[in-house]
Amino acid sequence: SQTIHQWPATLVQPVGSPLSLECTVEGTSNPNLYWYRQAAGRGLQLLFYSVGIGQISSEVPQNLSASRPQDRQFILSSKKLLLSDSGFYLCALDRGETDTQYFGPGTRLTVL
Amino acid sequence: TQLLEQSPQFLSIQEGENLTVYCNSSSVFSSLQWYRQEPGEGPVLLVTVVTGGEVKKLKRLTFQFGDARKDSSLHITAAQPGDTGLYLCAGANGGTYKYIFGTGTRLKVLA
Numbered sequence: 001s002q003t004i005h006q007w008p009a010t011l012v013q014p015v016g017s018p019l020s021l022e023c024t025v026e027g028t029s030n031p032n033l034y035w036y037r038q039a040a041g042r043g044l045q046l047l048f049y050s051v052g053i054g055q056i057s058s059e060v061p062q063n064l065s066a067s068r069p070q071d072r073q074f075i076l077s078s079k080k081l082l083l084s085d086s087g088f089y090l091c092a093l094d095r096g097e098t099d100t101q102y103f104g105p106g107t108r109l110t111v112l
Numbered sequence: 113t114q115l116l117e118q119s120p121q122f123l124s125i126q127e128g129e130n131l132t133v134y135c136n137s138s139s140v141f142s143s144l145q146w147y148r149q150e151p152g153e154g155p156v157l158l159v160t161v162v163t164g165g166e167v168k169k170l171k172r173l174t175f176q177f178g179d180a181r182k183d184s185s186l187h188i189t190a191a192q193p194g195d196t197g198l199y200l201c202a203g204a205n206g207g208t209y210k211y212i213f214g215t216g217t218r219l220k221v222l223a
Contacts, residue, residue: 004154032209043200043213044155051209059210090154100145101202101211103154 002027004104006091012110019064019078021107023091026072031093033074034101035066038088050074051096086111115139116203116214124220125191133186133217135201142206144184146175149198158186191221 003026013019025031032051036044046059048066056066063082067075074091091104119134135144143162147155159168161177161184168175172195174187188195201214 034209034211043215044202046210049209057209088152092154100143100157100160100204102157103147106152106154108152 002031002093002095002102004091004093004102006089006104006107008107009105010108010110012112013081014112015083016080019076019081019085019109021076021089021109023074023076023104024072025074025093028093028095029071030096031072032096033068034092034094035074035076036090036092038090038106040088044090048076081111083111085109116201116212118199118201118214118217120217121215122218122220124222127192127221127223128190129221131188131191131219133188133199133219134183135185135214136183137203137212138182139203139212140181141203141212142181143204144177144181145202145204145211146184146186147200147202149200155198155200188219191219193221193223195219196221 005024007022034049035047037047038044048058050056050068053068053071064078089107092101094101116135116137125131143160145160146158148158149155159175164179164181166177172189176185199217203212
């Protein structure tokens, strides 16, 4: 079965600083990959998804960008963080043949 | 815009009680998933339902997909403190890569 790793687990950053969150996948190949943001105790907002290397689709125009340099690596970035970027960031995958997503452990980002 | 509304938003019950969480939409989905999430962790998949009218059981949890594939319910029998968490439903439309998540139901089971 697949495993999703996210790094770091927690992060505190000042406003205006850059951001790089990493998601890596084991145990499967050619997955569809997703970045979500979750407000405290609420549902998930889809930020980006990727169906292959170098292919990124953005769902919400904002201060963030995503890249997929390798099949099993998905990166979320920002050049200058805003206070509103604080939240719980989740990486997820699906294998395309089923409509079921599996989630990583998440990264808690606090922008001060 | 597709929306999934969950009810109730919050639920606090005593151990041993039964409860039902609802997930409703005006849109049709090809499948629907239920997840449970602990604080500070990612959601964990409980079940996927794909056929209208389908019922799936997972120990004390019973999941049902509506006949029209627009709604779903989660019933927990004899709730235990270990059932505490945030329950999320998510609807999928095959091939669109877009999962619509419900707003969540926060369940607290008191010992």
